[in-house]
Amino acid sequence: MNDNETTDHEKSTSLVPASGDGHDRLPASLIAGDDQFENPGLPAHVHRAADDDPAAAKRAERQVATLFGLSMLATLVFLVSYFAIPDEATFFFPGIGMAKTQNVVLGLSLGFAIFLIGIGAVHWAKTLMSDEEIIEERHEQASTPEQRAKAVAVVAEGVDSTQLPRRPLLKYSLGGALGLFALPLGLQVVGSLGPVNIDELGHTIWDPKDNDGKPIRLMRDPEMTPIRFDEVTNGSVFHVMPETLQKYIDEGKHVLEARAKAAVILIRLDPDLIKVQKAKDWGVDGALAYSKICTHVGCAVGLYEQQTHHLLCPCHQSTFDLTEDCAVIFGPARRPLPQLKITVDDAGYLVATQGFQEPVGPSYWERAR
Numbered sequence: 248m249n250d251n252e253t254t255d256h257e258k259s260t261s262l263v264p265a266s267g268d269g270h271d272r273l274p275a276s277l278i279a280g281d282d283q284f285e286n287p288g289l290p291a292h293v294h295r296a297a298d299d300d301p302a303a304a305k306r307a308e309r310q311v312a313t314l315f316g317l318s319m320l321a322t323l324v325f326l327v328s329y330f331a332i333p334d335e336a337t338f339f340f341p342g343i344g345m346a347k348t349q350n351v352v353l354g355l356s357l358g359f360a361i362f363l364i365g366i367g368a369v370h371w372a373k374t375l376m377s378d379e380e381i382i383e384e385r386h387e388q389a390s391t392p393e394q395r396a397k398a399v400a401v402v403a404e405g406v407d408s409t410q411l412p413r414r415p416l417l418k419y420s421l422g423g424a425l426g427l428f429a430l431p432l433g434l435q436v437v438g439s440l441g442p443v444n445i446d447e448l449g450h451t452i453w454d455p456k457d458n459d460g461k462p463i464r465l466m467r468d469p470e471m472t473p474i475r476f477d478e479v480t481n482g483s484v485f486h487v488m489p490e491t492l493q494k495y496i497d498e499g500k501h502v503l504e505a506r507a508k509a510a511v512i513l514i515r516l517d518p519d520l521i522k523v524q525k526a527k528d529w530g531v532d533g534a535l536a537y538s539k540i541c542t543h544v545g546c547a548v549g550l551y552e553q554q555t556h557h558l559l560c561p562c563h564q565s566t567f568d569l570t571e572d573c574a575v576i577f578g579p580a581r582r583p584l585p586q587l588k589i590t591v592d593d594a595g596y597l598v599a600t601q602g603f604q605e606p607v608g609p610s611y612w613e614r615a616r
């Protein structure tokens with residue numbers, strides 16, 4: 248097809264200015280007939296200051312350029328801060344607390360840089376770019392039979408030029424090489440499906456083996472101070488970590504990994520409300536400790552509804568009933584939160600005498616059993 252030829256497709260996709268209500272500018276199919284509604288058309292085009300006044304257009308151009316210039320400045324701030332601000336520098340950020348200076352400056356400068364480009368582009372579009380509305384008519388999506396035949400011919404010609412049909416040795420050796428090459432990829436997928444090391448997934452630093460076999464005290468998170476049983480009043484909620492975490496904090500190694508699986512929520516309610524005997528036995532006079540890691544995909548279940556005794560995961564609204572041994576009563580989680588068995592030591596502090604008896608966290612760990 249040469250440049251002068253016009254296909255049906257092109258004829259039907261010509262853009263028609265639709266400003267005003269002139270029917271002469273609309274496709275005939277849209278103009279009112281006996282059995283059609285009248286086409287209301289588009290509102291008349293309202294000219295903007297920059298459309299008619301060169302001074303206003305120049306002013307808008309300068310405004311857009313200023314926004315882009317400010318964006319450049321913000322990017323330079325980012326680049327300089329990356330090297331100039333020491334990694335350990337911190338400052339007090341109102342409403343958040345202590346924050347790393349470099350993180351805040353990098354985040355803000357990059358945010359402003361992209362924001363300024365965005366509002367510059369929007370201002371440019373609103374003041375200078377054409378705002379005349381146009382209609383693009385619908386058209387057949389399919390190519391014409393001639394175009395399709397031509398495409399098939401081009402592909403056939405390409406295959407022929409490789410000489411593959413005439414050279415079976417090349418064809419089969421290439422097929423073999425590509426076929427084998429797919430195997431390592433498949434192998435990695437299959438290999439990573441298992442077996443799952445349940446013991447490793449099930450182990451948390453609540454295991455007394457991590458504390459020379461001694462019971463592990465429940466500590467307030469993040470203060471890391473021990474919790475006396477008489478401080479846990481009815482209705483109170485504590486966010487808890489094991490005292491074994493302190494060793495990881497002191498050494499500064501694997502702290503996040505240790506914390507991630509060990510988070511526990513401690514709540515006390517009227518023991519008569521607890522319907523499951525095991526849950527009652529593993530607590531202390533209504534004080535119950537459960538893993539805080541949602542069994543759906545691992546968010547922190549940190550919201551406690553005191554009236555209903557429900558624990559709520561804010562990520563996808565899984566809801567666990569504390570009176571039913573944290574059974575799931577709503578949401579996508581598929582199994583209860585694991586309970587941590589607790590008691591009171593001679594000094595009156597709450598301690599865990601054994602680790603979790605099942606893996607904490609998402610259910611796919613459980614499915615591997």
Ligand code: FES
Pocket residue numbers: 541542543544545546560561562563564565578579580
């Ligand atoms: S992670 Fe808790 S509901 Fe999805």
